[in-house]
Amino acid sequence: MKRVHFVSGGFAGATSVAIELVRAAQASGSSQAVLVLRRKRTTQACRVEALRSQGLHVEVVPGWSHVATILALARLCRCLRPEVLIAHGFPEHILGRWAGLLAAVPHLVQVEHNTRERYTVWRLAQARWLARFTDRIVGVSEDVKGVLLSLGMPAEKIVVIPNGINLERFDRADEHPFEGREPGIVMAARYARQKDHATLLHAMHRLRSEGLKPPLLLVGAGGNRHERAARELCRGLGLDDQVRFLGHVDDLPALLMRNRIAVLSSHYEGFGLSLAEGMAAGCAAVGTSVPGIRTLIQDGVNGLLVAHADPASLAAAIKRLLLDQSFARDLANAGRRHAWSEFRRETMLARYEQMLGQCCDRIAASPPD
Numbered sequence: 265m266k267r268v269h270f271v272s273g274g275f276a277g278a279t280s281v282a283i284e285l286v287r288a289a290q291a292s293g294s295s296q297a298v299l300v301l302r303r304k305r306t307t308q309a310c311r312v313e314a315l316r317s318q319g320l321h322v323e324v325v326p327g328w329s330h331v332a333t334i335l336a337l338a339r340l341c342r343c344l345r346p347e348v349l350i351a352h353g354f355p356e357h358i359l360g361r362w363a364g365l366l367a368a369v370p371h372l373v374q375v376e377h378n379t380r381e382r383y384t385v386w387r388l389a390q391a392r393w394l395a396r397f398t399d400r401i402v403g404v405s406e407d408v409k410g411v412l413l414s415l416g417m418p419a420e421k422i423v424v425i426p427n428g429i430n431l432e433r434f435d436r437a438d439e440h441p442f443e444g445r446e447p448g449i450v451m452a453a454r455y456a457r458q459k460d461h462a463t464l465l466h467a468m469h470r471l472r473s474e475g476l477k478p479p480l481l482l483v484g485a486g487g488n489r490h491e492r493a494a495r496e497l498c499r500g501l502g503l504d505d506q507v508r509f510l511g512h513v514d515d516l517p518a519l520l521m522r523n524r525i526a527v528l529s530s531h532y533e534g535f536g537l538s539l540a541e542g543m544a545a546g547c548a549a550v551g552t553s554v555p556g557i558r559t560l561i562q563d564g565v566n567g568l569l570v571a572h573a574d575p576a577s578l579a580a581a582i583k584r585l586l587l588d589q590s591f592a593r594d595l596a597n598a599g600r601r602h603a604w605s606e607f608r609r610e611t612m613l614a615r616y617e618q619m620l621g622q623c624c625d626r627i628a629a630s631p632p633d
Contacts, residue, residue: 284430347623360372377534436521
């Protein structure tokens with residue numbers, strides 16, 4: 265079965281999931297998969313070429329206008345003739361399904377990766393209309409499913425498939441005992457209002473005023489106004505000697521396994537993938553108690569949940585982990601066990617294959633034109 269995965273070229277969580285799905289299809293030898301990226305200002309040619317050098321079929325369509333994206337993707341689909349088009353994220357799931365309809369792709373799948381998106385009345389009307397022609401609507405968590413239902417998407421088409429992690433990248437975490445790691449804090453997130461870097465920086469400032477100066481490592485593609493705002497705030501709070509803006513990191517697992525704490529201070533998530541990766545790496549996890557994160561963490565058992573947009577609450581949680589090493593180690597160990605049990609990539613891949621197989625069965629059962 266030939267399939268196209270269409271996703272943002274921003275290389276955030278949705279892109280990572282789409283890449284894993286394409287890799288798995290290629291490796292199976294039983295399916296052909298193409299990754300189509302919608303170009304963004306942050307789409308780096310070197311990262312696209314790196315994927316191609318790994319043997320993935322990657323195409324890039326323009327992103328300067330929605331119409332240009334739809335027409336280019338439709339042309340590509342007419343050439344590739346996939347049986348299924350899987351459109352990830354917003355607004356890509358709208359643009360992708362319009363292109364799929366124009367190109368007469370037999371089956372369409374929407375994957376929703378977040379619990380909050382910029383739906384205008386017009387965009388929501390499009391999403392509801394496109395749902396009539398969509399075989400499955402995937403939510404990456406139960407929280408996302410609840411949002412889809414509240415938006416009026418058809419319940420019979422919604423399926424929950426949690427994101428998974430390539431745990432092989434973290435299988436050496438046992439070689440990095442918690443006590444021997446740097447007391448550093450890692451947050452891997454793109455620079456966007458959603459991720460709320462400001463709350464984390466204010467929390468670091470509070471810790472500094474109490475005599476605690478742990479290093480903070482910020483991982484994520486930047487160059488936009490949100491990164492510039494974070495850098496300006498960092499300077500204004502006097503944290504320049506403590507905070508490192510690392511940009512994209514090729515080997516994130518290695519970085520996580522060298523440090524003790526993973527943080528995600530988001531306003532909302534669909535599935536806190538980077539925090540799940542921190543747990544898999546054996547970090548003590550701290551996340552805001554918001555949709556998409558609170559389903560990952562059992563507070564006080566395998567991580568800590570803190571109040572949303574509350575620097576004092578976040579600072580208190582980090583302080584506890586820095587000062588009570590035994591407690592932090594126990595949380596980290598429990599978090600790692602949880603990640604290895606619940607976030608397996610193989611489970612995610614199997615569920616997607618089952619879902620796409622149902623589409624394939626329907627293709628086979630469809631009468632010829």
